[in-house]
Structures are given as structure tokens and as C-alpha cells.
Amino acid sequence: MTLAAKKNSSKVVVKKSQEVKIAVSVTSSTDSAHSTPISVGAKIPAVTFITRTRIESIDQNPFDWKDLTTSDLFAGKRIVLFSLPGAFTPTCSSTHLPGYEKAYEEMKSLGVDEVYCLSVNDAFVMRQWGLSQGLSEDKTVGSLGFKKVKLLPDGAALFTRGMGMSATWTTNRGFGERSWRYSAVIDDCKIEKLNVEPDFIQDSDPDPFLVSDAGTMLEYLKSV
Numbered sequence: 001m002t003l004a005a006k007k008n009s010s011k012v013v014v015k016k017s018q019e020v021k022i023a024v025s026v027t028s029s030t031d032s033a034h035s036t037p038i039s040v041g042a043k044i045p046a047v048t049f050i051t052r053t054r055i056e057s058i059d060q061n062p063f064d065w066k067d068l069t070t071s072d073l074f075a076g077k078r079i080v081l082f083s084l085p086g087a088f089t090p091t092c093s094s095t096h097l098p099g100y101e102k103a104y105e106e107m108k109s110l111g112v113d114e115v116y117c118l119s120v121n122d123a124f125v126m127r128q129w130g131l132s133q134g135l136s137e138d139k140t141v142g143s144l145g146f147k148k149v150k151l152l153p154d155g156a157a158l159f160t161r162g163m164g165m166s167a168t169w170t171t172n173r174g175f176g177e178r179s180w181r182y183s184a185v186i187d188d189c190k191i192e193k194l195n196v197e198p199d200f201i202q203d204s205d206p207d208p209f210l211v212s213d214a215g216t217m218l219e220y221l222k223s224v
């Protein structure tokens with residue numbers, strides 16, 4: 001083998017080695033700690049949500065970045081939170097979000113301060129999804145975007161991982177890392193009630209929607 005051939009051969013080996021390392025990194029992105037659901041009574045994870053907030057501007061895009069912490073959103077409040085695999089996906093768009101939007105006022109009358117919808121999507125996607133769903137925008141400066149259900153972007157999955165709800169879909173759906181479907185009542189940053197869809201596994205083919213719906217949440221709120 002010539003010297004040039006040896007150099008080319010060694011380059012190929014390095015590239016293959018790099019490819020193996022990348023593959024291992026991707027497949028191990030969700031560990032058991034991130035997919036073991038949080039318990040009732042536990043404190044929710046302390047994270048920062050990177051959101052977009054409305055500002056005083058005549059620009060066509062009157063928004064700027066705003067960091068909101070877990071404390072900003074949950075401290076001293078009783079919150080209904082529901083989380084789903086993705087904006088614009090079928091069940092999330094046809095039933096999950098519309099159900100909570102419809103029940104928003106009733107939930108607030110049952111001792112709830114706010115209703116949040118969370119997904120592992122960025123702030124731009126969440127806003128466009130809300131608009132496509134026909135949610136009424138809150139155009140006051142500093143608003144969270146919409147008048148009823150507030151859409152929380154968890155783009156880096158930090159809150160989702162801290163809740164133990166990280167689910168990675170690879171061969172099924174090709175989503176990558178998202179949130180397993182669940183709902184919760186969070187009272188002053190502590191889990192009061194938790195409804196996790198059954199059969200929580202990685203790369204799941206079924207996407208159950210049995211216990212995290214608005215109807216089930218209303219039944220609980222009426223019972224306490």
C-alpha cells in the first residue's frame with residue numbers, strides 16, 4: 001500500500017469512528033431518570049422557559065424574547081397543566097387542546113388560576129399552532145400569547161425531562177425527543193394530581209389518550 005493510500009485509509013477509519021459516536025449519542029439521549037414520571041407531592045423542576053412576549057411596536061412581528069422561570073409561572077398558583085407530543089399533530093389538535101380550551105372557564109371556576117399546554121416545540125411553532133386552532137390572542141403588552149389556555153414552549157425538553165416524561169420516537173413517527181402525554185394539577189410548584197397515559201415506553205407505536213383529557217380533569221376538580 002502506498003503512503004497516500006494509507007493516509008486515505010486512516011481518514012476513513014476516523015470518519016467511521018465519529019459516525020459510531022454520534023449514533024450512540026442519539027440513541028442514548030433519553031435515560032431512565034428522564035422517563036420515570038414524577039410523583040404526587042413532589043416539586044416540579046426549576047427551569048427557564050424561553051418564550052416570546054408581545055411588545056409595543058408597529059412592526060409586523062411585535063414580539064421579543066422573554067425568559068420565564070418555573071417560579072414565574074407556577075409559584076403561589078394552582079395550575080392545570082397538560083402536556084402532549086407535538087403541536088399540529090392529530091390528536092393534540094383535534095381533541096386534546098380544544099377540550100381544555102372549551103373547559104377553560106369552568107376549570108377556573110373550580111379553583112384553578114391558569115391552564116397551561118406544554119409541548120417540546122419552540123415559541124414560534126406554539127404561537128402558529130394556537131392561531132391555527134383559532135385561539136383568541138391576547139394582544140396586551142407582556143401577555144403569554146392567548147386569552148384562555150396558555151401555550152408553553154419546552155423546546156429543549158428541560159421541563160419534560162425534569163418531570164420524568166421524556167419520550168423519544170425514532171422508528172415510529174420520527175419525532176425525536178418529545179413529551180409523553182399527561183395532565184397535572186400543580187399547586188404552588190408541587191404536584192397535587194397527576195394523570196399519565198398508560199404503557200409509557202420509548203418509541204411507542206400507540207399514543208394513548210385515555211386519562212389526560214379535559215373531561216377527566218374536570219371530574220377531579222369537581223371532586224375536591
